[in-house]
Amino acid sequence: MTGDVAVLGAGMHPWGKWGRSFVEYGTAAARTALADAGLDWRDVTSVVGADTVRGGYPGYVAGATFAKALGWQGARVTSVYAACASGAQAVSTARTQILAGLADVVLVVGADAAPKGFFRPAGGDRPDDPDWLRFRVLGATNPAYFGLYARRRMALHGDTLEDFARVKVKNAAAGTLNPNARYRKTVSAEEVAASAVVADPLRLLDICATSDGGAALVLTSMEFARRRGVRDPVRIRAVSTVTPTYPTTVPDLPDIATDSAAGAEPQGPGFRASIARAAYEEAGIGPEDLSLAEVYDLSTALELQWYEDLGLCDAGEGAKLLRDGATALGGRIPVNVSGGLASFGEAVPAQAIAQVCELTWQLRGAAGDRQVEGARVGVTANQGLFGHGSSVVAVR
């Protein structure tokens, strides 16, 4: 297929709270990805950095920051910021450059050194910033929104706290098998239930932590891969970076209210579902073709929502799909076999790239103990603040 780009290399810096600079995590991940691809840094013709807001200017100009750390060699450079979708937009930018013939070998890097505690808005008095306003006026942290979604699911679909805990138990079990994960211990439903409530009905172990970490990919044209003797690489077939359609009817971070449907009838499946739909359409596949999915489990309840938005099951059936074991390793459609954010924690610009790393290893059959048998097609799903959707389809 002409729209494909090859994934020749994938690499990560293990996630945790290491207390070092994001530059260190990003360059380590980049070196690992380059070694995996069997390429030298000087073979890279373009570097795309996913921005972090850490570290002042160096974070905002991540592409050049990583290029300098790896040693200036004159490559084309791009830096992108899209909150949690930054990594996917970096992948999208790299793919576009390759398909346009502007670059043959692109290094995509994202890394972060997360602050302690809740994410908070940038400093200063900024009453024209919705992200500042939701903290100032409501004290609405990210988990507060996750709590709203979770409680809504309980009221609408009958999800229970035990269902939510079951997601954590599943993802923690997968995380024990992943050397790059921050948390590598199994978690029991009792431990979830015994953890402190953060935002009713969600508890500490229902909500993902913040982490340090880095992830990188080496993407090339199919022609370049062939020239290097790689006949059957993992390929990226679609990257969805859609925005919502007006009016949005579900409250979303960082907004204080939804759009009004008084002036325009809501169309389509809703924002999260539209993210996956765009990716499926571009890839020419449907949910029935998937071998696995990596989704954004910012909370346990949100993972169930993604099952439905990805079309793995009907609306309201997410908890049932989980209870039936379909989304566990060995199930019909394993979700978050990497361990997910439950096991990694958030390192914002790295996480969408890390999802594609996991698909790459799985599609190569190189995922070790967490390998999904015969994996051929994988999808990632993710969402950034302010209406950034993202989803990547990779195939083998």
Added chain:
Amino acid sequence: MGRTRTPVVAGWFTGEGDDFRLLGTRCAACASVFFPREDGLCRNPACAGGELVEVPLSRRGRVWSYTDGRYRPPAPYVSDPELPWEPRTLIAVELAAERMVVLGQGVEGVSVADLEVGMEVEVVPGVLGEEGDDESGTVWTTWQWRPTGVRA
């Protein structure tokens, strides 16, 4: 003297007691309502753009969902770190006429145990927090949702 009462955001609400209302704007061309108020352009992509007129939002709505915050939120939320943290409920409320969902804190004393999706609530004036001393300090005023006792 006493602390000065100041709205946490200017122009988002008005009135006292039963006359208290959230303020939004409505597009004269397509009837879309905006809260927080949109004073520039109508955001409906199918709308050629109309005058944005200030409108009071419905006083009552139904609970879309709710939660609370058991840990102190970071700045710019104003709270006294010397005092123990008391969680406030956060309620998302569906307004039928405007066909939109508006978030707000619950009134003091309303816990998540008192709430249910679908329950009716009404908007009332409230205090978000206080800053500074008795002479020159500020009382930040806001809107809050209070259950009316009516269930869906």
